[in-house]
Structures are given as C-alpha cells and as structure tokens.
Amino acid sequence: MDPRERTAGPALEHTVVDGVATVVISNTAKRNAMTTGMWQALPPLLEALAADPAVRMLVLTGAGDTFCAGADIGSLREPGGRPQALAVEAEEALAAFPLPTLAAVRGHCVGGGSQLAAACDLRFAEEGSSFGITPAKLGIVYPSSSTRRLVSLVGPATAKFLLFSGELIDADRALRAGLVDEVWPAGALEDRVRSFARILVSRSRLTQAAAKEFADGREDRDAYWSEQSRGSGDTAEGVAAFLERRAPRFTWTTGSTAAAPTSG
DSSP states (O other): OOOOGGGSSSEEEEEEETTTEEEEEEEEEEEEEGHHHHHHHHHHHHHHHHOOOOOOOEEEEETTTTTBBBOOGGGGGGGGGGHHHHHHHHHHHHHTTSSOOEEEOOSSSEEEHHHHHHHHEEEEEEETTTTEEGGTTOOOOOHHHHHHHHHHHHHHHHHHHHHHHHOOOOHHHHHHTTOOOEEEEEETTHHHEEEEEHHHSOOOHHHHHHHHHHHHHGGGGGHHHHHHHHHHOHHHHHHHHHHHHHOOOOOTTTTOOOOOOOOO
C-alpha cells in the first residue's frame, strides 16, 4: 500500500504484507488530524496486530503528503479532557507494542503526530518534513510520560525549546537533535522504509524483543530474557547460518519456550 495514494478518512487503515504491518493515519481533509474515534481505535488495532503471528514489525505513516497534524482541534472542545486522555492511551499503546516500530514521516508531524512518532522505536523522514510540539499554542499541559519520552530523544534543552515555543523545526534540525534517525530525499523514503523493513523482518525476533525492553528501561526482565535465549535455539541457528554462509531461519516467537514472563 502506497500511503500517498490513500484518500479515505478519517480512519486508521492497515495492511500486513511480508511480515510488515503498515498503519496509515488517514484524514486528508484535515492533514491527517486524529479524531477522537481514531485515538480510541488505535490501541485495539495495535493489540490485534501484536497478536497476529504474521506480523514481525509495524510501520506508522500518514496518507498523502502529511504524517499527522495532531489532534482534530474540534475534538478538544469535548468536555472532561477525554480526547487528551485517549491520545495518551494511544501513545502508550504504541510505545508498548512488543515488536519494532518505525514512523515514516513526510510533511507535517505536529502535536499529537509528534507524540505518535516519538512513541515509535525509529523515525525516518523525508526532506521537507517539519516537526513541532505545540501544546503551548493551545494552553494544553503536555503529559509527563510524553515529555519524558521527548527528553530521552532530544535532551532537556531541545525538549524545552520545542515545548516552550511550539515552533516547527525542519527535518535536518530534527535529525541533528535526535528526533529522527534518517532523512531521505523526496521520493526515496518509501524505498528506504521498505528495504529497512525487510532487514528487520529477517533478524531474530528474540534479540529485538529483548533489546526493546532493555532500551526502554526494563532491567527487571534480564533473567527472563536470558532463559528465553538459552531455550530458543536462535543463537545456534544464527551461528550455524553465519558459518554456512546462508540466511538464518530464526524461529523464536512470544511464548515459544516454556518460560513465563515475570510479573511487573
């Protein structure tokens, strides 16, 4: 699916092809702004994709030439702060997705769009994209979890610059700041995302799952992952494939060994 060709919305569209789940934020009439219904739909969609044995990684992108312009401003008039709460729930569900996640960004990635991109493991952007964290323009308190995630990517000073000012930065500055991992010329982003996705799908899911938890601060799971590694056979397969000069056939999946996750 080429997201530039999608025009339907507001909706979260998805496909699964060759191990890659692609979720497209589609609300092109409003630059892919997230409606209340879209925020609400994201966690169960992610849960279903995580449970799908055909899925090995997830790509999040936007329809047309925009990633996501944030929350639909009209929804912010709803009483009780419900849209903001749903946005945080969606962001946390994305951050907790157990497989590698990649945001493919073109055009505007602003407000809630930046929250979603930051919740992904990696972010690739097209030249000409722009990024902004804009709650100061609306008098909204940016969630503490989102602020910590932003600080972990760009550091306190840049996080404060973005949050205090609400100003947009271009893709090159976002790259220097650590907000994005790669920047590609117009027309090259899709091919890069596709080729990188093939790389991730070919690697050990065991290694990726453990690395993701450790990088996200789950040191308490070290014993669990050590036991998974001993019982998985992935290491033996990886070494054998290297010595035999062939592609490895990794077989570990969640729950494929007898060990059970520790609580907490």
